[in-house]
Amino acid sequence: MTHDDRPARERAIPEIRFGTSTGFALGVEEELLLVDPVTHALSHTAVETLERLVVPAGAGSAHPDTYAALVEFASPVSATAVDGVGALDRLRAALRATGATAIGAGIHPDGARGDVVHHPAPRYAAIHDQLRGLLRRTPTAALHVHVGMPDAEAAIRACTALRELLPLLQALAAASPWWHGADSGLQSARAQLFRGYPRADIPRAWSSFEDYVDDVVAVVQAGDLPDYTFLWADLRPHPRLGTVEVRAMDAQPSLRDALGLTALVRAVAAQGAREGGPWPVPSTREALEESSFRAARDGLAATLWHDGALRPVPEIARWWTARVRDVAAELGDADALAEIERLLRDGGSADRQRAAHARGGMPALLAHLAAETETPL
Numbered sequence: 001m002t003h004d005d006r007p008a009r010e011r012a013i014p015e016i017r018f019g020t021s022t023g024f025a026l027g028v029e030e031e032l033l034l035v036d037p038v039t040h041a042l043s044h045t046a047v048e049t050l051e052r053l054v055v056p057a058g059a060g061s062a063h064p065d066t067y068a069a070l071v072e073f074a075s076p077v078s079a080t081a082v083d084g085v086g087a088l089d090r091l092r093a094a095l096r097a098t099g100a101t102a103i104g105a106g107i108h109p110d111g112a113r114g115d116v117v118h119h120p121a122p123r124y125a126a127i128h129d130q131l132r133g134l135l136r137r138t139p140t141a142a143l144h145v146h147v148g149m150p151d152a153e154a155a156i157r158a159c160t161a162l163r164e165l166l167p168l169l170q171a172l173a174a175a176s177p178w179w180h181g182a183d184s185g186l187q188s189a190r191a192q193l194f195r196g197y198p199r200a201d202i203p204r205a206w207s208s209f210e211d212y213v214d215d216v217v218a219v220v221q222a223g224d225l226p227d228y229t230f231l232w233a234d235l236r237p238h239p240r241l242g243t244v245e246v247r248a249m250d251a252q253p254s255l256r257d258a259l260g261l262t263a264l265v266r267a268v269a270a271q272g273a274r275e276g277g278p279w280p281v282p283s284t285r286e287a288l289e290e291s292s293f294r295a296a297r298d299g300l301a302a303t304l305w306h307d308g309a310l311r312p313v314p315e316i317a318r319w320w321t322a323r324v325r326d327v328a329a330e331l332g333d334a335d336a337l338a339e340i341e342r343l344l345r346d347g348g349s350a351d352r353q354r355a356a357h358a359r360g361g362m363p364a365l366l367a368h369l370a371a372e373t374e375t376p377l
Contacts (some may be wrong), residue, residue, distance in 0.1 A: 007325075008217050008221055009213060009217055010222070011066075011227065012110040012213070012216045012217045012220040012221075012227055012228055013213060013216060013217075013227065013228050015239060016152065016239040016240075016242075017239065017240060017241065017242040017296045018149050018151050018152050018154070018155060018239065018242040018289040019100065019149075019150050019151050019242060020080050020151065021060070021077055021148035021242060022148075022150075022241045022271065022347070023026065023079065023148075023331070024146060024147050024148055024149075024266060024270040024273070025077045025079065025147075025148035026075070026077070026079070026080070026081060026083070026084045026145070026146065026148070026262070026266055026329060027074065027075055027076075027077055027078065027084065027145075027146035027148075027241070027243065028078070028081075028084040028085055028087070028088060028143070028144070028145055028146070028258070029073065029074045029080070029143070029144040029145075029146070030072070030073050030088055030104065030141075030142075030143050030144075030251055030258065031065060031070050031071070031072050031140075031141035031142055031143075031251050032050075032069055032070065032071050032073065032092075032095070032103065032104055032251060032373070033069055033103050033104075033105060033107075033139060033141050033251075033254050034046060034049060034070065034071060034073075034100055034101070034102055034106050035101050035102065035103055035108070035370065036102075037099070037101040040101070040110075040367065040369075040370055041110070041111075042069045042108050042111050042115055042139070042346060043069055043070040043100075043101075044067075044069045044117040045068070045069075045100070045120065045203070046064045046065075046068050046069065046070060046071050046164060047064060047068065047119070047237070049071065049095070049100045049196060050062055050063070050064060050071060051100055051353070052098040052099075053094055053095060053097075053098050054094055054097070054233035055091065055094060056061060056090045056091070056093075057089040057092055058073075058076060059076070059086075059087045059094070060073065060074045060075040060076045060087045060088075060091060061073070061074045061076075062067065062074075062091055062094075062095075063180075063321045064119045064121065065124070066118060066119060066124045066127060066128075066135065066139075067116060067117065067118060067119065067139035068117035068118065068119050068175075069116075069117065070139050070141060071095065071102065071140050073087075073088050073091040073092070075088055076366075076373075077148070079263045079285070079332065080274065080331065080332040080333055080336070081259055081263040081266060081332075081333045081336035081337075082259065082332075082333075082335075082336055082377075084116075084262060085258050085262055085336075086377055087219075087377060088255065088258070089255055089376055089377040090372070092373070093164070093368070094377070096374060097175070097314070100283060101230060101281040101370055102370075102373055103251065103253060103369040103373050104175070104251045104252050104253035104254070104255060104349075104371055104372070104373045105141065105142070105175050105176055105188045105251060105349070105364070105369055105371070106141060106174075106175050106176025106188055106189065106190025106191070106251060107139065107140055107141070107176045107179055107183070107193065107367065108139065108188055109176075109177075109178035109179070109193060109353070109362065109365055109368065109369070110122070110137065110178070110180075110181045110294075110362050111116075111138045111179075111180065112138075112180060113137055113180050114136055114137070114138075114182070115138065115283030116136050116137070116138065116139065118135070118191055126226070127230075130193065130198075130230075131197060131198075134196050134197060137193065137317065138179065138180065138193070140190045140193055140194055140238075140247060141190070141249065141250070141251035142190070142194075142247060142250060142251055143173065143249040143252055143258055143261065144239060144245055144246065144247050144249075145242070145245070145246045145249075145261070145262050145265040145266065146210055146238065146243035146245050147243055147244050147265065147266050147269035147270065147280070148242055148243050149237075149242060149243060149269075149273055150273070152209035152237075152239070153208065153209055154273040154274075155209065155237045155243075155244050155273070155350075156206050156209050156211075156212060156237070157234055157271040157272050157273050157274075157275075157276045157277065158207060158244045158268075158269040158270075159203070159205075159206065159212075159236075159237060159244055159272075159300045160205050160206075160271025160272060160276065160277050160278055161269070161271065161275075161277030161278050161279065162235050162244065162246060162265070162268055162269055162272060163202060163203065163205060163235055163278070163283075164266070164278040164279075164280055164282075164283060164288075164306075165265070165268050165320065166202055166234050166235060166246070166248045166288065166292060167291035167292045167294070167295040167302075167304045167305075168295070168304060168306075168313065168316050168317060168320065169246065169248050169249050169261065169264070169265070170188060170191055170248050170249065170250075170292055170296055171187075171259070171295035171299050171300060171302050171304065171313045171348075172249075172250065172257075172260075172261060172264075172300070172313070172317065172343060172348060173188070173248075173249035173261055173296070173348070174186075174187035174188040174191075174250060174295070174296065174299035174300070174349065174350040175188065175190075175250035175251065175252055175253065175347075175349035175350055175353070176188050176189045176190040176191075176282060176349070176350070176361075177189065177350045177353055177354055178191075178248050178357070178365065180355070181359075181362065182291070185297075186296055186297050187294075187295075187297065187298060187299030187300075187348075187350040188250050188295070188296040188299065190250050191248075191250070191292070191295075192293070192296055192298035193347045194232075197232060198223070198228065199219065199231045199232050199233065200232045200233065200234075201233055201234070201289065202233065202234050202235065202285060202288045202289055202292060203215075203233045203234075203235060203236065203285075204285050205282070205285075207291070209237075212237060212341050213275070217229045219231060232246050232247065233248070234248035234292070235247065235248065235302065242284050242293035244269055246269075247266050248292075248373050249261060250349070252321060252349060253349055253369050253372035253373045254349060254372055255373070255376070255377040256339050256342070256343075256373070256377065257343055257348065257349060259336045259339050259377065260336060260337065260338070260339025260340040260342070260343055261340075262325070263328055263336035263337040263339070263340075264320065264321065264331040264332060264337060264340055265337055266295060266328075266333060267324035267325075267327050267328040267331065267333060267337060268320065268324055270324075270327050270331060270341070271324050271327045274327075275363055279323060280306055280307035280308075281307050281308040283305060287305050288305075289292055290305070291304040291305045291306075293370050299313075299348060299350050300313050300314070300320065300347065300348050300350075301313070304316055306319070307319075313344075314344050317340055317344055318341075318344075321337055321340050321341070324337070325337065349372075351367065352372070353365055353368065353369065356368035
């Protein structure tokens, strides 16, 4: 890395823009895997595909990412979960109009180890230089949700509440039960692959924004990192965007599932920012990490640590949705939040993938993912 004469704090967090949006404005990002339209094998064609893609007016943006078999869609700043996920729906349609096929999943179920091409941008070259073989295994894809915060301390309060929610989100969003053509025995193999990266964990609870800044400065200095965006935890304040960002979830084939997850994150973030938290018995980092693993392993069938005991995922999910139902309604997300109950009733993506594989093996699983990713909101 080149020498940087800026003070350590300015280098670590060069811009702070909390309070630049109102009403807990929302941003939703998804990473989709490009696949061959016939075989559904990974297709390393993001650069060419994005050159053909015409982004609809007001639908946000489309970008390459670390892997050449991956495209990243980002909604515009949105007033409701339906607006944010609806923008992703329009971006998916624009992608299909190019002739490309994509799947929403944490990893490609049949991608061979080492079937990787990296996008040749300076940021991703720097990440590859850091991670080396870890980045040459298989592409990983996630769903990220940003919620605008009125000020820096509200962002820390929101993070305190959201960190308790992280294992539940991983269980609800589990969408990668297969890896390298074999059943991983997990519901989210992506979650465990991503844990292999440095700085990809659950953060401790910060007492204040300055406490968070101290952590970031220390890690940026110790790792000789460009800035805080190279800290890839499941949850982080994003000072440059003025948001808190949840990064714990697999990419979703179903936009309805993504809608429910987005509404839940936003409601907990908003209520946490206002009231502080967490509302359950506070969990240690170690306990949350253990619940995170159990969520990735067992998905909707998991029992997770919540309010001082191991409890089943449906009970925890209903506790959270009841706790934030009023604020979701205030934010215009009541119907979107109700998608969580439907997900519990119908099963999540990992369950549907297992059912598709039972019907017709890997070809049926891949066809299922492609079809569900093409289904409009």
